[in-house]
Amino acid sequence: MHHLPRAGAALPKWRGRSPQIPRDPCHVTEAAPGDGEGALRRTRLLTVADHLGSVGGAEVAQLRVMEGLASSGWDITLLYVSRGDLWPRWDALASRTKTVRASRLERAAPLRSGFGTAGASLDIVRSDPQVVYLHNPGDLPAAQVASRVKGIPVAVHLHLPPPFHQPGWLNRLIGKADAVIIPSADAGERWVRVAGLSDDRVWVIPTGIDTDRFIPLADKARDKQRRALGIDPGVPMIMYAGRLDPTKGLNHLIEALRRMKEHANLVVCGNGADDDFVATLHEMSEGMSVVWLRRRPDVTSLLAAADLVVLPSLTFETQGMVVTEAMSCGIPAVASAVGGLSETLAAFPDHLVPPGDAMALATALDRLVTWRRHSPALGNDSRRWVVEHLALEGTVKTVSTLLAELGR
Numbered sequence: 090m091h092h093l094p095r096a097g098a099a100l101p102k103w104r105g106r107s108p109q110i111p112r113d114p115c116h117v118t119e120a121a122p123g124d125g126e127g128a129l130r131r132t133r134l135l136t137v138a139d140h141l142g143s144v145g146g147a148e149v150a151q152l153r154v155m156e157g158l159a160s161s162g163w164d165i166t167l168l169y170v171s172r173g174d175l176w177p178r179w180d181a182l183a184s185r186t187k188t189v190r191a192s193r194l195e196r197a198a199p200l201r202s203g204f205g206t207a208g209a210s211l212d213i214v215r216s217d218p219q220v221v222y223l224h225n226p227g228d229l230p231a232a233q234v235a236s237r238v239k240g241i242p243v244a245v246h247l248h249l250p251p252p253f254h255q256p257g258w259l260n261r262l263i264g265k266a267d268a269v270i271i272p273s274a275d276a277g278e279r280w281v282r283v284a285g286l287s288d289d290r291v292w293v294i295p296t297g298i299d300t301d302r303f304i305p306l307a308d309k310a311r312d313k314q315r316r317a318l319g320i321d322p323g324v325p326m327i328m329y330a331g332r333l334d335p336t337k338g339l340n341h342l343i344e345a346l347r348r349m350k351e352h353a354n355l356v357v358c359g360n361g362a363d364d365d366f367v368a369t370l371h372e373m374s375e376g377m378s379v380v381w382l383r384r385r386p387d388v389t390s391l392l393a394a395a396d397l398v399v400l401p402s403l404t405f406e407t408q409g410m411v412v413t414e415a416m417s418c419g420i421p422a423v424a425s426a427v428g429g430l431s432e433t434l435a436a437f438p439d440h441l442v443p444p445g446d447a448m449a450l451a452t453a454l455d456r457l458v459t460w461r462r463h464s465p466a467l468g469n470d471s472r473r474w475v476v477e478h479l480a481l482e483g484t485v486k487t488v489s490t491l492l493a494e495l496g497r
Contacts, residue, residue: 090160090274090277090278090281090288090291090292090293091289091291091292091293091412093261093383093424096222098104100300100444100475103181105278107247109124110387112257114120116418117457120457124241124251125134125401126308129143129291130165132162132218132219132220132491132492132493133162133164133216133219133220134158134163134164134165134166134218134220134221134222135164135165135166135167135168135213135216135218135220135221136151136155136165136166136167136168136221136222136320137167137168137169137170137189137192137209137221137222137223137225137228137231137232137395138151138167138169138179138192138223139147139169139170139192139193139225139227139228140169140171140172140173140174141169141171141291142171142172142173142176142380143173143174143175143386143485144173145250146410147224147248147249147324148175149175150224150272150296150410151180151224151246151248152179152195153296153299153311153481154246154296154436154481154485154488155183156182156483157291157481157482157484157489158179158488158489158492159182159484160182160184160488161485164184165182165183165185165491166183166184166185166186166216167179167186167187167212168185168186168187168188168189168192168209168212168213168216169186169187169188169189169192170188170191170192171191174386174413175359180353181182184215187212187339188218189205189208189209189212189217190205190208190209191205191208191209191348192209192225192227192231193204193225193227193228193230193231194206194227194305195426197352198409200384202269202365202389205371206230206268207234208230209228209231210231210235210238211376212228212229213232213235213241214235214238214239216238216337217282218241219239219241219242220241220242220243220251220492220495221235221243221244222244222246222488222492223243223244223245223246223247224245224248224262225472226245226259227243227249227259228245228298229243229262229263229266230262230494233262233265236427238319242268242495243267244266244267244268244269244491244492244495245263245269245272246268246270246272246488247263247269247276247280247348248272248278248296248407249272249276249407250276250280250298250406250407250428251279251280251283251284252308253287254299255283255284260283260284260285261282263286264284264286264287266290267290267495268399268495269286269290269291269292269296270292270294270399271291271292271293271294272291272294272295272296272407272408272429272489273292273293273295273404273428273432273433274409274429274432275325275428275429275431275432276405276407276428277291277293278430279405283322284319284340285434288497289392289394292491294415294484294487294488294491295408295433295479295484296408296410296411296482296484297413297433297474297477297481297482297483297484297485298413298417298479298480299480299481299485300417300472300475300476300480300481302389303389303392303393303414303417303418304393304417304418304419305393305418305419305468305472306390306393306394306418310390310393310394310472311393313443314391314394314431315356315391315394318356318380318382318394319380320354320356320380321354322412324352324353324354324378325352325353325354325396325397325458325459326353326354326355326356326394326395326396326397327346327355327392327395327396327397327399327454327458328355328356328357328358328391328394328395328397328398328399328415328420329342329352329355329356329357329359329390329398329400329401329418330358330359330391330398330411331358331359331362331388331400331401331411332359332360332361332362333357333359333361333363333366333367333370334361334366335363336403337400337402337404337424338401338402338403338444338445339357339370340370340373341401341403341446341447342355342381342399342401342446342447342450343355343370343372343373343374343377344373344447344451345376345447345450345451346374346377346379346451346454347377348448348451349454349455349458350455351454351455351459352378353378353454354378354379354380354459355374355377355378355379355380355387356379356380356382356391356395357379357380357381357382358382358384358385358388358391359367359382359383359384360383360384361465363380363461372456374417388411388414389414389418391412392411392415392418393418393419393420395415395420395423396420396458396459396460396461397422397423397454397457397458397460398411398415398421398422398423399411399422399423399424399450400412400421400422400423400424400425400430401423401424401425401442401444401450402413402424402425402427402428402430403425403426403427403442403444403445404428405427405428405429406424406425406427406428406429406430407428407429408429408430408432408433409424409428409429409430409433412424412430412433413475413479414435414445415447415471416471416472416474416475417471417472417475417476418472418473418480419469419471419472420466420468420471421437421440421460421467421468421471422434422437422438422440422471423440423441423442423450423454424441424442425441425442425443425444425445426441426442426443426444427444427474433479435438435473437474438472439453440453440457441486
């Protein structure tokens with residue numbers, strides 16, 4: 090398994106073949122007909138998306154990486170099934186876009202999805218890309234057919250850990266990809282074990298964030314944001330942003346808030362599909378300082394207004410993007426020691442707690458929620474870690490280099 094080296098930290102070195110970085114990783118030396126000798130031609134990349142909307146973190150992560158690749162010179166073709174709120178950004182970055190009837194096989198509609206996937210394969214062949222870069226393994230059937238016909242290399246970016254019941258045929262298709270990109274070593278090891286992937290085709294590349302967008306708030310702006318939430322600016326604010334799902338450990342977070350010695354406000358931003366579970370959370374929080382907000386497409390200002398951001402997950406998080414985003418805003422994060430969260434918080438091991446342990450979580454929150462008074466450098470340290478190790482620029486550069494190598 091290949092690991093992305095990060096400056097300033099004693100982290101794993103590359104194992105196996107490391108990419109040979111060209112002077113400009115966004116180009117390949119290839120003379121097009123009619124061009125002069127040694128002329129450079131942009132690398133042609135094709136990607137696929139089912140729905141162009143902010144359904145979850147994977148959709149947003151794909152868009153951010155593709156925007157970075159487009160801005161650094163890649164010529165991008167997009168095949169998609171339906172438009173959503175992210176369509177204007179996709180339309181701005183892609184040189185060509187085309188709708189397809191289906192991008193992946195569906196058990197509920199085998200004929201429709203089968204014909205649609207076949208059509209998508211034909212569209213990939215006609216587009217004549219040098220590299221196909223996918224962000225959902227379900228899109229592999231269409232891409233692999235095109236790869237066999239024209240010898241196009243295929244890279245797949247797996248943003249989530251493997252599901253408990255992964256179809257064997259899909260595992261085999263993932264194993265045939267020329268490169269498999271995974272955001273954390275923990276998730277990479279799980280995919281290697283579950284899907285039987287070859288180590289030399291797996292690349293660990295953390296998903297970076299835009300550190301120019303996720304920035305600290307000035308004191309006055311932070312106080313204004315808190316007042317807009319009905320919160321006293323002088324009382325510490327703890328923030329959770331994400332799905333209201335049992336696997337996220339929110340019930341343990343509310344219990345931890347109850348056990349805290351420090352008085353703090355908790356702001357919860359997100360939606361839940363399980364109405365009974367959401368109702369239970371509201372009942373648990375009765376009489377406590379909890380503000381409930383519906384899901385928002387942009388929580389940047391909310392994260393920056395907090396004193397702590399918490400991800401008390403009970404399941405194997407691939408990386409925990411909200412933790413990275415909070416730290417980029419200069420806000421320390423506390424998280425469960427599960428999945429890739431330990432890697433994201435590698436510089437802050439004392440910010441990790443055992444999953445499901447409300448008492449340990451309460452202790453960590455009590456210790457850290459007043460950091461502005463007793464450890465004022467913690468905010469800057471949190472942001473510096475992200476800027477140096479988890480910035481979008483680093484992700485784009487490494488992905489760009491890898492894709493350029495595959496496309497030669």
